[in-house]
Amino acid sequence: MITTKPTIENKKPLALGFIGVGWIGRNRMEVLLKNANTSALMISEPSEENSVEALKVAESAMRTSSPSEVYENKELDGIVIATPSAMHAEQAIEALKSGKSVFCQKPLGRTASEVKEVVEAAKEADKLLAVDLSYRYTKAFKAIYNLIQSGEIGEIYAADLVFHNAYGPDKEWFYDIKKSGGGCVMDLGIHLIDLALWTLDFPEIKDVKSHLYHKGKKLTFFDEHVEDFASVSITSEKDTHINLECSWNVSAGQDAVIEARFYGTEGGAAFKNVNGSFYDFTAEKYKGTYAETLVSPPDDWSGRAGVVWAEALAEGQKFDQESAEEFIKTTKIIDRIYGR
Structure with a gap:
C-alpha cells in the first residue's frame, strides 16, 4: 500500500x-x-x-x-x-x-x-x-480496517458487502462490454472486492460463484448486454466466506445502499452509508446486541x-510491488466472476 x-x-x-x-x-x-x-x-x-x-x-x-x-x-x-x-x-x-x-x-x-x-x-x-479505489480512503472504512487488523473482533469468518445504485451510468459505453469490461461488477463491485480482500490481507481465493442478471434475466454470455445485478459468493483458502451484491437501477427505496459488514469470532463491524447517501458513511463496532459508533459524517473524502x-x-x-500485485489479484477475481 x-x-x-x-x-x-x-x-x-x-x-x-x-x-x-x-x-x-x-x-x-x-x-x-x-x-x-x-x-x-x-x-x-x-x-x-x-x-x-x-x-x-x-x-x-x-x-x-x-x-x-x-x-x-x-x-x-x-x-x-x-x-x-x-x-x-x-x-x-x-x-x-x-x-x-x-x-x-x-x-x-x-x-x-x-x-x-x-x-x-x-x-x-x-x-x-x-x-x-476511493472507499479505502474514507475515515469510516479506515476505522473498520484498523479495527479488524488489530484483532479486536477476532478472526473474520464471514463478510457481506453491498453496493446498490438506484440509478445507472449515463454514458452508453458502460453498457458495451468491449468498452467497459463488464457491468455493475466492474463499475461498483470492484470496490467491494477490493475492500474485502484488502481488509483480509488479500487471501488466496479457492472458490468463486456468481449469478449475473440483466433486467431480471440471468446472463450466460455478454455479446449484447452487461449485468445490472450481481450476486457473488467467494470463499478463501481459510474458508472465510464473502458475499457480494451490486446493481444498477435497483428498487432500493433510496439513492444507494452501500455496506460492508464483517463477522468475527469476538464481534462484528460495519461500514454503512447514511440515508441513502453516496458520500456520508458511518463505522460501527458490534458485540452481541451492543453497537458502538466509531466514525460519523462529515468526511470530505472525495x-x-x-x-x-x-x-x-x-x-x-x-x-x-505490493499494491501492484493487489490490482492484479482483484482483477483476477473479476475475471472469475465473469467466467473468463
Whole structure:
C-alpha cells in the first residue's frame, strides 16, 4: 500500500497532466490542486464543454485533444487518467513508458491480462502506479480496517458487502462490454472486492460463484448486454466466506445502499452509508446486541486517494510491488466472476 510522509513546505509543485476531465476527472483535478502541492500543466479532453469547465479551475493549463502530447511533455511528473475504461490500460502504459507516474480511475484494465501489462510497464519504468479505489480512503472504512487488523473482533469468518445504485451510468459505453469490461461488477463491485480482500490481507481465493442478471434475466454470455445485478459468493483458502451484491437501477427505496459488514469470532463491524447517501458513511463496532459508533459524517473524502498518490510521489516513491500485485489479484477475481 502507498505510504506517505508529511509534505515538506516550499517544495516545487508536482507538474501533472490530466487525460479526461469529465465530471470525475474534474473533481479529482480540483481536489489535487486544492489539497496537494500540484499544478495542472496539461489537459487532454475531446469535449469542448468539459475542457471549458476544467480550465476554470486550472486556468494556466494547456489544452490538447491528443493524449500523445501529454505523454511527450517532459516537464510532467505524473498523469491522471479519467477516461472510459477501454482506454485505461493503453493510456496508463503509454504514460508509464514516457516516464510519468500514473493515477488512474478504476478499473486499471478490463481483464487481468490488461492489468498485468500495466503493472509490468510500471515496474520497468520504476514509476508509482495508483488506482482510484476511493472507499479505502474514507475515515469510516479506515476505522473498520484498523479495527479488524488489530484483532479486536477476532478472526473474520464471514463478510457481506453491498453496493446498490438506484440509478445507472449515463454514458452508453458502460453498457458495451468491449468498452467497459463488464457491468455493475466492474463499475461498483470492484470496490467491494477490493475492500474485502484488502481488509483480509488479500487471501488466496479457492472458490468463486456468481449469478449475473440483466433486467431480471440471468446472463450466460455478454455479446449484447452487461449485468445490472450481481450476486457473488467467494470463499478463501481459510474458508472465510464473502458475499457480494451490486446493481444498477435497483428498487432500493433510496439513492444507494452501500455496506460492508464483517463477522468475527469476538464481534462484528460495519461500514454503512447514511440515508441513502453516496458520500456520508458511518463505522460501527458490534458485540452481541451492543453497537458502538466509531466514525460519523462529515468526511470530505472525495479525491483523497489522488492526494495520497501525489504526496507519495512528491516524497520520491517509485514502483510499489505490493499494491501492484493487489490490482492484479482483484482483477483476477473479476475475471472469475465473469467466467473468463
